[in-house]
Amino acid sequence: MLIESGKIVAIEPDGLWVETISRSTCGSCAAQKGCGQSLLAKFAGHTTFIWVSLGGRDSQDYSIGETIELGVPEAVVANGSLLVYFVPLLSLLAATLAASYAGAGEGLTTLAGLLGLVAGGVLVRWRAHVTRHDSRLQPVLVEGRQPVKFA
Structure with a gap:
């Protein structure tokens, strides 16, 4: 499972909107200096918003700005x-x-x-x-x- 951390930007009754900045793969890749994705992430701070299901958990247990870990x-x-x-x-x-x-x-x-x-x-x-x-x-x-x- 690939693990990425993200910050909660919105909370819905059945899920969370999470802002991620892809850094985990950029730090370990051999093509780090020749990669356009790494260059864009450094200059633009490229962020991605992902909706994550709570899977039956209570949305009250989470707050905006909290850092959570996601797995893919x-x-x-x-x-x-x-x-x-x-x-x-x-x-x-x-x-x-x-x-x-x-x-x-x-x-x-x-x-x-x-x-x-x-x-x-x-x-x-x-x-x-x-x-x-x-x-x-x-x-x-x-x-x-x-x-x-x-x-």
Whole structure:
């Protein structure tokens, strides 16, 4: 489980809005100096707002500004990365090869590749929209380094 800390910015009856600043991975990555994400985080203080389910806990136990820990299973991160990077790439290659084997000229083959890339991106976006409320893919509150299980 990947652990990230965040600050509570809003409280709802069934969940918390948490502001995170991604620093945990940037400190341990080998490409630290050549990474655009690390550079943006340093200059812009890039923050992300995440909604976290309370999982049956009382919202009165939390206060705005409190720092909490969130956990995300490694498999979710790995599978999400594969989906986001490989689906558009594979659709670009498939569309380019299909156009090439169909005898299209260089310009049409390039256009087919770009359309394949966009189609792959649309497919990833659709998949993210369909699974946005899947509790298995959401971050969980971590208390004492033990993730809270959902019923």
